[in-house]
Amino acid sequence: MPKISTASAPSPPHSSSSASSSYPFPCPYSNSQYPYHPPSPTPLDYEPISQYDEFKIGTQKFVYKLPDHAKQYVRSLFPIAHWLPNYNRDWFWGDLIAGLTVGVVVVPQALAYAKLASLPVQYGLYTSFIGVILYCLFATSKDVTIGPTAVISQLVAQTIAAYNVGGKHEPIAMALTMSFIAGLLQIGVGMFRLGILVDFIPAPVIAGFTTGASIQITIGQIPGLLGITGVNTNEATYKVLGAALSRLKETKLDAAFGFSALFILVTMKEGTLFLQKRGHTWAKWVGLSRNAAVILVMVLISYLINKDRTTPAVRIVGTVPKGMLAPKVPDLSIVKDAFMPAVTAMILGILEHIAVVKSFGRLNGYRADPNQELVALGLTNFLGSFFGGYPATGSFTRSAIKSQSGVRTPMAGWWTALLVILAMFVLTPLFYYVPSAVLSAIIMSAIADLVARPALVKQLWEIEFIDLFSFVLALVITFFFSIEIAIYVSVAFAVLVLLYRLARPSFAVLERTPGGYWVNTKYHKLREDSSPPPPGVLVVRLEESLTYPNSNYLADKVRDVIVARTAFGGKTGKAGDRLWCDVADEKKREKEKKRLDKKARREHAEISADGDVGDWDDQKGKVNLVPLRTLILDFSAVNGLDSTGVQMLVDLRRDVESYAGQPVDFRFANVSRKNERILIWFLKTTAKGKSVRGDVAPVVPPPVQEMQEAQKYHGAGGGEADEQGLVVKVEGGKKERKSADGRSTKPVRPSIELMNVDLESGAGVGEEGGPRVEKVDPGAGGSNGSLEEGSLRAESQELYDVMQFFHKSVDEAVWFSCQGKM
Structure with missing residues (x-):
């Protein structure tokens, strides 16, 4: 049997006799207090393949399976096709209760958020209806409710104020065109599976501008709550606050409605939470319906005060058109002006929506597909723009209510849509007497949950100062400028921090x-x-x-x-x-x-x-x-x-x-x-001084046993049958398996026990106490000649020498570096 060459290196220590007297400290690699017996370097155990061949195989495999991938991709765009065939009675009742419960909340919030966006209140209903009815067709989350939100509504209002100077653009046209563009961009991001881009924006940045926007919205609602007119609520927050405080003497009767509604909302929210902790389950449903209850009570009072007056005593919503708008293409002539605000709305919508999706998926034990969620969000905004919808996204408040109400599938959105369309066709006369101050109170109550808690600020301070700085930066810019500027600056800062951390990593001695x-x-x-x-x-x-x-x-x-x-x-x-x-x-x-x-x-x-x-x-x-x-x-x-x-x-x-x-x-x-x-x-x-091989490839030094077997089969002059009736043949250092009928199969490596080689003596012992290996006789060879055998031995020797510099641990590396040099 031919013998295989092994590298020469010191053997592992078995005593502390190798300690050097010149080393002034106790050496942990020779002291008996820290015994260490490292194995010889472990060869790699996978097939050699060049990067070019690896790329070629990967490309061929992708092209071969492209039809299957295309079918799976198209099927993934319609998640409803997976779960709808399994729809059952239990799911139906859960969806019915959750959908109707959310509908009671959606209607008053839609009116309030449309007012916040500087749009007629009915556009909030249009946006809500389109959002809930389209989303369930493409959604992978059962809990999320799409519709107008406070932050995006504020962004729309700021955009309208910025581009409507001198009546340049109609507010409604600007809002619908923003939704059209944002929807197209979101569809593109989702279909090309670019949802990973959201991961580049850290949570502290999102929390920062969300908190800043909440403060901005709250201060912006103060004039409406007090009945003060003539204040531009779309300016910088500090300017709005200063203008409102300077006009406190102009407070009107609206303040009575506003503060009363706000007090009732806060009291009902905190009171029902307290009762729920005491075990009163009915309190949950009372708390969920607080917005609708407050509107009904305030509408009744407003009707009694204003029914016989030609001029209302308080500001009211006024006439609300009945029904839906006829489908209409948004005004594409203003795309140039609407594009950048639409990009901001797209980013903000994605951040809010993905945050809601991940939160409730984690809470309820399922995983939603972020990319498919972006497709669903984009289709909702894009198609919604034809029916009067302005930019929408997932709502934390309504999604939480939906989750707590026992929702089972996305089908619950259709029951919510039923209540919304009922409100558009039946309840519009009731909306006439809704006080504007009450809508301001509903907005202020709803966004309270978006403000970051002090515990979060403390956590950021204790964990990482740069995260706290990102949070404060986004908050301050939102407060002093606008949501749009805050998003761009804070996202740019987050990307710079990421690049800096990558370019200046930690380094340890x-x-x-x-x-x-x-x-x-x-x-x-x-x-x-x-x-x-x-x-x-x-x-x-x-x-x-x-x-x-x-x-x-x-x-x-x-x-x-x-x-x-x-x-x-x-x-x-x-x-x-x-x-x-x-x-x-x-x-x-x-x-x-x-x-x-x-x-x-x-x-x-x-x-x-x-x-x-x-x-x-x-x-x-x-x-x-x-x-x-x-x-x-x-x-x-x-x-x-x-x-x-x-x-x-x-x-x-x-x-x-x-x-x-x-x-x-x-x-x-x-x-x-x-x-x-x-x-x-x-x-x-x-x-x-030069590359031994022409390619950068995962070269494998064959284990000693494998080389022995390869030499044995090669020396036999044609191969021998193994236990499975297959013939192993060696050609140019490569093995090929052939079946009994002569057909070739894929090249394989036999499953052979790896050995630890004594690098000094040239002998080795198997992992399970196997046979020892003798030193190589360079002249030994098989009957077919020694050229191929010699090249096989040379490559193995060369690669095995290289592999001596790979170690499983730092201790092993230090021990091998110390032998004979201390």
């Missing part, structure tokens, strides 16, 4: 604690009890993917650490040939040397307390920095590695070896499977 943990020396409390690696060995951890935005930064950090903690071993040359930055490098080395000296003195004092070991000077324990010989890179946090990152490693190795004046081992610990093939290429390239 590791030392070992007595407990065997490798810790970041940046934290001084941990540093006090840690031990640095042996002289000439550095352990660093890259705490982010190594890609083009951060590769230069991380390379500079590694160079700085090497300069500070190791001695210069390169050629100095004449004084005139030295670099101008050598002085700074000397200062770094002196600073690090003082730190190590201080630590060594402290540890010597601790040892002296237990016995007489002499004075410090007698021990000659001062630390002398030595040139670097091994750099260990902990890749446990490195998920991605691109070509720029690999080039950084190549340049870094050249610079490091020039500085050290000797070859430096680069060892890698905790490398993910995805990055192994790239690092193999790096090690082979830098070791020989």
Whole structure:
């Protein structure tokens, strides 16, 4: 049987005899207090395949399955087709109760939000009707109710005020065109599965401008609540507040209606919550119907006061047209002016909607599809614009009511639509006497839940200051400017923070604690009890993917650490040939040397307390920095590695070896499977000065047993039948399985037990105590000649040499780097 070559390297330690007397601290890799018996480097266990072949196979597979993917995609656009065939009586009753309950809330809120948007109140009903009836056809969330919301209504009002100077555009036309454009954009984002973009906007930013918008809306409703006229509520919040306070003397009878309604709403809300906690289930339904109850009571009072008056004593809604609008294409001539506000409405609608969808999906134990939800939202806004709907999105308040009412499927929206259309055709005479101050009270009551709680601010402060700053930035800009500006500025800031964190990641120099943990020396409390690696060995951890935005930064950090903690071993040359930055490098080395000296003195004092070991000077324990010989890179946090990152490693190795004046081992610990093939290429390239293979591929060093089996079959001159009746044949180092009838099957690797090889003696023991392997006889070969066998052995030897620099842990990497060099 031919013998297979293995690399030569030191064997694992089995005692503490290898400790070096020149090392001033107890070495955890040789001290019996920290025994460590690392295995030999573990070969990769997957098939070699080039990146080109991998791309080719992936493309072929995608094209082959494209018809199936297309069918699945079209089917996913209509989720109702999946659950409607299973609709049953229990679902029906749950949807009926939830839908009617939400309908009672939707009607008064629709009137109020249309007023907030500076539109006739009936447009709130149009928007609500279209939202609930269309959404259920495309929805993947059973709890969400689409319709007008406070924040988007405020955005529409600000847009109308900005573009209607001198009667440039009709308010209704602007609102409907915004819905048309926003809907198209949302459909595009959803159909192209770009919902991932929402993940780039952090929750603190959303909470910030939502809170700012809530404060802005509340202050903007003060003039309406008091009956004060002549205040532009679409200006900056502080201006609206100042104008309202300056006109308090103009307060009218409307204030009695407004404050009474607000008091009743707040009292009913808090009172019913208190009763629910006491176990009174009926209080839940009373609390849910509080808006409708307040409107009915206030309409009755308003009717009694104003029925015989030619001029109403308080401001009322007035005449509301009955029924639906005839379908009509929005005014596309104003697309240019409406586009940017529509983009803002699109972003705001997506953020609100996805937040609602995820919240209630998590609360009720199901997962909605964010991309399909964007398609549903976009279709609702796009088609709604033809029927009088302005931009809408998912509502937290109405969705919470729907969830609490026991909704079972999205079909509940149709029952809500039934109540809305009933209101449009039957209750419009009743809406005539609704006081405007009561609608302001309903708005102020509804948005109270959108204001961030103090607990959230405290949480942001304790977790991450930059999150708190993002929250405050969005809130302040909303308060002093507008929702549109706040969204753009806060989102831009969030993206900049994300890019900065990617380009300037954390970087750790590791030392070992007595407990065997490798810790970041940046934290001084941990540093006090840690031990640095042996002289000439550095352990660093890259705490982010190594890609083009951060590769230069991380390379500079590694160079700085090497300069500070190791001695210069390169050629100095004449004084005139030295670099101008050598002085700074000397200062770094002196600073690090003082730190190590201080630590060594402290540890010597601790040892002296237990016995007489002499004075410090007698021990000659001062630390002398030595040139670097091994750099260990902990890749446990490195998920991605691109070509720029690999080039950084190549340049870094050249610079490091020039500085050290000797070859430096680069060892890698905790490398993910995805990055192994790239690092193999790096090690082979830098070791020989050129790439051994032409492609960057996940090359696999065959295990010793597999090479034995391959040589055995190859030497047999045609192959032997295995246990399954298949013939294994080796051609050019590759194995091919053939069935008994001669037909080829896919190339495979036999499932063979991996071995731990004693790299010093050339022998190995199987994981389960298997046979030992003898050293190779280079002249041995099979009957078919030795050329292919020799190339197989050479490739395996070369790759196995490379794989010695991959380790499962930092401890293993440090131990292998210490052998024979201490």
